[in-house]
Amino acid sequence: AQSVSQHNHHVILSEAASLELGCNYSYGGTVNLFWYVQYPGQHLQLLLKYFSGDPLVKGIKGFEAEFIKSKFSFNLRKPSVQWSDTAEYFCAVMVEEYGNKLVFGAGTILRVKS
Amino acid sequence: ETGVTQSPTHLIKTRGQQVTLRCSSQSGHNTVSWYQQALGQGPQFIFQYYREEENGRGNFPPRFSGLQFPNYSSELNVNALELDDSALYLCASSSTGGIDGAGELFFGEGSRLTVL
Numbered sequence: 029a030q031s032v033s034q035h036n037h038h039v040i041l042s043e044a045a046s047l048e049l050g051c052n053y054s055y056g057g058t059v060n061l062f063w064y065v066q067y068p069g070q071h072l073q074l075l076l077k078y079f080s081g082d083p084l085v086k087g088i089k090g091f092e093a094e095f096i097k098s099k100f101s102f103n104l105r106k107p108s109v110q111w112s113d114t115a116e117y118f119c120a121v122m123v124e125e126y127g128n129k130l131v132f133g134a135g136t137i138l139r140v141k142s
Numbered sequence: 143e144t145g146v147t148q149s150p151t152h153l154i155k156t157r158g159q160q161v162t163l164r165c166s167s168q169s170g171h172n173t174v175s176w177y178q179q180a181l182g183q184g185p186q187f188i189f190q191y192y193r194e195e196e197n198g199r200g201n202f203p204p205r206f207s208g209l210q211f212p213n214y215s216s217e218l219n220v221n222a223l224e225l226d227d228s229a230l231y232l233c234a235s236s237s238t239g240g241i242d243g244a245g246e247l248f249f250g251e252g253s254r255l256t257v258l
Contacts, residue, residue: 072249118184129198132184
């Protein structure tokens, strides 16, 4: 079965620090990859996605992620975080042959200190 | 706001009871997926409905069942509730049951179920 691992469950950064959240998945075939974000008191929303093409994907609010197929990774990055980036971040994978379901990681809670 | 609404937002049940959770999808969306999110974990796929038919199911027992109506709204039913069913139940809608749009999920805020 597919699985998604997120390296850190809690991350604390100061404003303007750089962010990298790790994500690895276990499936060896064709995958579609996603990062979702949940701000405090809000619903889950899509941050960015990779289906095909350029492995460096840019999303909303200055976030980007790089798909490295050889490492089965899809790490999320932001050069300079803001206090408003405080949220929980979920990496997810979809494998077409296993149906239209997303398999989520356990999430990383990011707290940005002002 | 995503346009996906869920009800109720919170509810408390006891073991053995049955519960029905409801979801109204975003306008124009014909696919609804249900996820269970236990405390400290990521959402887990329960099942998906596309044009009123089940279109994929996760590793959940048959006491988890669902419906989709002609207006694309959906229900999740759980029978014989167990303590481990306590979780946030998320509904997500999308514009197609196929792979291209399936990743563009628009989530509701969830129904938090507590089983005592």
